[in-house]
Amino acid sequence: MFDKVLVANRGEIALRIVRACRELGVASVAVYSDADTGAPHTRAADEAVNIGAAPSAESYLVGERIIAAALRTGARAIHPGYGFLAEREWFARAVLEAGLVFIGPPPDAIAAMGSKTAARALAIQSSVPVVPGTASALATADAARKAADEIGYPVLLKAAAGGGGKGMRVVRASGEIEAAFGAAAREARAAFGDDAVYLEKYISQPRHVEIQVLADSHGTVLSLGERECSLQRRHQKMLEEAPSVAVSPELRRAMGETAVRVARAAGYVNAGTCEFLLDAGGKFYFLEMNTRLQVEHPVTELVTDIDIVQWQIRIAAGEKLPFAQSEIEPRGWAIECRITSEDPANGFLPSTGVVQYLGVPSGPGVRWDGGIEAGSEVGLHYDPMLAKLIVWGENRAQAVARMHRALLELTIDGVETSRDFHLRLMEDAEFRAGEFDIQWLERRLDSLIAVSPPPEGVRAAALAAAFLAEEDRLGRMPAMLPVASGDQWKRAARLDALRE
Ligand code: ADP
Numbered sequence: 001m002f003d004k005v006l007v008a009n010r011g012e013i014a015l016r017i018v019r020a021c022r023e024l025g026v027a028s029v030a031v032y033s034d035a036d037t038g039a040p041h042t043r044a045a046d047e048a049v050n051i052g053a054a055p056s057a058e059s060y061l062v063g064e065r066i067i068a069a070a071l072r073t074g075a076r077a078i079h080p081g082y083g084f085l086a087e088r089e090w091f092a093r094a095v096l097e098a099g100l101v102f103i104g105p106p107p108d109a110i111a112a113m114g115s116k117t118a119a120r121a122l123a124i125q126s127s128v129p130v131v132p133g134t135a136s137a138l139a140t141a142d143a144a145r146k147a148a149d150e151i152g153y154p155v156l157l158k159a160a161a162g163g164g165g166k167g168m169r170v171v172r173a174s175g176e177i178e179a180a181f182g183a184a185a186r187e188a189r190a191a192f193g194d195d196a197v198y199l200e201k202y203i204s205q206p207r208h209v210e211i212q213v214l215a216d217s218h219g220t221v222l223s224l225g226e227r228e229c230s231l232q233r234r235h236q237k238m239l240e241e242a243p244s245v246a247v248s249p250e251l252r253r254a255m256g257e258t259a260v261r262v263a264r265a266a267g268y269v270n271a272g273t274c275e276f277l278l279d280a281g282g283k284f285y286f287l288e289m290n291t292r293l294q295v296e297h298p299v300t301e302l303v304t305d306i307d308i309v310q311w312q313i314r315i316a317a318g319e320k321l322p323f324a325q326s327e328i329e330p331r332g333w334a335i336e337c338r339i340t341s342e343d344p345a346n347g348f349l350p351s352t353g354v355v356q357y358l359g360v361p362s363g364p365g366v367r368w369d370g371g372i373e374a375g376s377e378v379g380l381h382y383d384p385m386l387a388k389l390i391v392w393g394e395n396r397a398q399a400v401a402r403m404h405r406a407l408l409e410l411t412i413d414g415v416e417t418s419r420d421f422h423l424r425l426m427e428d429a430e431f432r433a434g435e436f437d438i439q440w441l442e443r444r445l446d447s448l449i450a451v452s453p454p455p456e457g458v459r460a461a462a463l464a465a466a467f468l469a470e471e472d473r474l475g476r477m478p479a480m481l482p483v484a485s486g487d488q489w490k491r492a493a494r495l496d497a498l499r500e
Contacts, residue, residue, distance in 0.1 A: 005029070061085060115161060129283070157197050160194065162192065165235025207277070208237075211256055223259050299335065299390060332395065333394070357414070421449060
């Protein structure tokens with residue numbers, strides 16, 4: 001096992017990796033930008049190294065500085081987390097060339113899956129079903145129109161280098177192709193430095209179901225089962241669960257075997273995820289493979305009892321996976337809500353500010369993977385995800401009830417968050433029934449975004465009294481009461497909601 005690992009990330013995922021290191025008895029080195037001086041992940045690690053200015057292009061994306069920090073501190077391996085450098089083939093290569101271990105797949109596997117068109121080609125070669133579409137990138141809008149006319153509308157234009165839902169455009173009729181092609185290519189160039197765009201049939205109302213794969217360097221490749229990730233806004237996941245209501249044990253086996261086949265074809269080692277679209281008839285199509293740890297890995301950890309991050313490190317150190325596929329069965333139900341600094345009542349605009357108060361949920365079956373604390377400044381330099389709230393229950397109904405309870409216990413003052421949106425989601429009858437697909441959330445958005453009416457008159461006085469009583473109970477009664485700020489009104493309203 002390594003003596004020391006450098007964690008090339010920030011926020012909740014850096015903390016998650018530091019925790020795994022500590023449990024394995026491995027020392028950890030954090031890196032941080034000027035904006036993250038003193039941030040929780042830097043204090044959690046055994047050492048911390050400044051790697052530059054706030055913009056990620058000047059810090060978290062500068063591979064040479066990260067490698068230099070690892071060499072200087074005597075770290076033997078680098079864990080990239082997700083985002084930033086996690087799926088950059090050149091970085092994985094540079095880490096190896098520096099004589100260090102990359103805690104992730106071999107660079108060739110990253111390359112094989114790095115382009116969606118290359119990944120599709122590999123899947124087709126391995127007899128894995130893919131969404132009907134073009135085999136390679138399209139040179140012109142005209143070529144796109146011809147292909148779309150053949151496949152049939154609606155179609156989806158996708159950036160070959162895509163990720164995070166960027167560079168995608170749904171096209172419903174031939175007349176829209178020209179503009180959509182230009183827009184997708186421009187967006188792809190801006191986001192990925194590569195304007196290659198291809199085209200797929202747009203599958204109507206499927207689910208997004210993905211399979212977690214774990215592969216060691218001794219030839220064992222295992223499926224850890226599925227995650228249901230259909231609840232998306234603008235192709236961005238907002239909530240994930242494991243297992244999926246739409247997946248039977250037979251389908252789980254079939255999808256798992258398919259994912260393992262893809263991983264083997266790519267020469268995959270370490271943790272990876274195969275994403276699929278699952279249609280209403282139970283047919284599934286391979287979308288892509290993410291060659292890194294996923295944001296939503298905790299739901300799989302909770303239902304399989306396998307610590308994916310620890311296994312990433314152990315696999316990188318050469319250990320053998322000790323499980324058999326037949327031993328891996330999901331137990332109970334896990335749900336994750338992504339708590340972001342986005343304001344649902346305001347079109348999910350990013351919200352900035354200083355976290356004034358943080359009340360973290362706890363109790364049975366609750367896990368908080370967070371990267372913030374009271375005093376944290378939430379700016380615009382990095383991803384708006386502040387934390388993940390994850391729960392486990394014996395079954396889906398218990399997990400939903402538990403998530404609802406945990407969300408009620410969560411207070412983040414000082415910055416707007418997605419918390420209330422998730423609360424409403426837990427109360428939604430269709431969500432509770434498990435009746436949704438990847439377009440459901442967008443269709444339902446209006447009813448899930450509440451604009452809380454400002455308290456007035458008598459109600460305001462009652463709320464204020466409740467708020468002060470609660471502050472008193474918590475022993476935080478200020479000596480002199482300032483005029484209640486917007487945040488305090490909001491807390492009062494929440495306390496009120498708690499009582500109802
Ligand atoms: P990214 O890498 O940008 O996340 P994906 O290929 O994973 O792109 O697609 C992101 C999301 O877009 C999927 O989860 C799904 O919701 C939707 N999507 C992708 N391909 C299709 C398709 N052919 N038909 C319908 N929806 C799709």
